[in-house]
Amino acid sequence: MNPYxxxxxxxxxxxxxxxxKLMDTLSDEDLLIKPNPEKxxxxxxxxxxxxxxxxxxxxxxxASEEELDQYYEETAPQIDLKSIASTLTENYAFxxxxxxxxxxxxxxxxxxxxxxxxxxxxxxxxxTQAHFYHHRGQLHAILVHVLKREPNVQxxx
Numbered sequence: 299m300n301p302y303x304x305x306x307x308x309x310x311x312x313x314x315x316x317x318x319k320l321m322d323t324l325s326d327e328d329l330l331i332k333p334n335p336e337k338x339x340x341x342x343x344x345x346x347x348x349x350x351x352x353x354x355x356x357x358x359x360x361a362s363e364e365e366l367d368q369y370y371e372e373t374a375p376q377i378d379l380k381s382i383a384s385t386l387t388e389n390y391a392f393x394x395x396x397x398x399x400x401x402x403x404x405x406x407x408x409x410x411x412x413x414x415x416x417x418x419x420x421x422x423x424x425x426t427q428a429h430f431y432h433h434r435g436q437l438h439a440i441l442v443h444v445l446k447r448e449p450n451v452q453x454x455x
Contacts, residue, residue: 299398300405302420306427307394312455313430314390317347318383319451320437326378333444340440341377347433348386349373351393354429358422363412397423 299307321344329341338346349370356369375385405420417425434453441447 300402303397303423306423307397310427310430313434314386316451316453317386317434320441320449321379321383323441323447323449324379328445329377331444333440343433343437344382345375345377347430348375348382349389350426350430352389354422354426355393355396357411358409358419360409
């Protein structure tokens with residue numbers, strides 16, 4: 299694996315592990331809680347996070363909007379902790395494997411997403427990391443500020 303990608307994947311390993319640990323502090327009933335009426339529930343946020351790895355990888359490969367819609371439809375987990383954790387693990391493994399198989403020329407190849415953004419596949423990986431970290435921060439903030447719980451989960455090394 300490219301050494302730069304290896305570093306990103308190591309940080310993503312920690313991020314995915316920390317989300318699973320944050321999930322371990324929740325009950326299935328907690329998944330229905332919304333920080334406010336206009337936002338996703340905790341379960342909806344986690345369900346979204348569970349598909350990011352594969353979805354963002356497919357976007358980086360140039361998947362069409364229709365292909366992404368089909369992926370979301372087929373992959374969306376049930377809103378329960380076990381289903382979400384399983385989906386997160388499977389889709390992150392897909393990303394991890396896909397990145398490991400890419401050679402330097404693959405990582406440098408620029409693709410344009412169906413929404414018009416053009417990035418190298420390496421940049422798409424960085425976007426994936428940022429996307430996942432963003433939602434992990436939202437999850438942590440909901441746990442602390444809405445549920446009034448200190449999860450005591452390490453988010454960074």
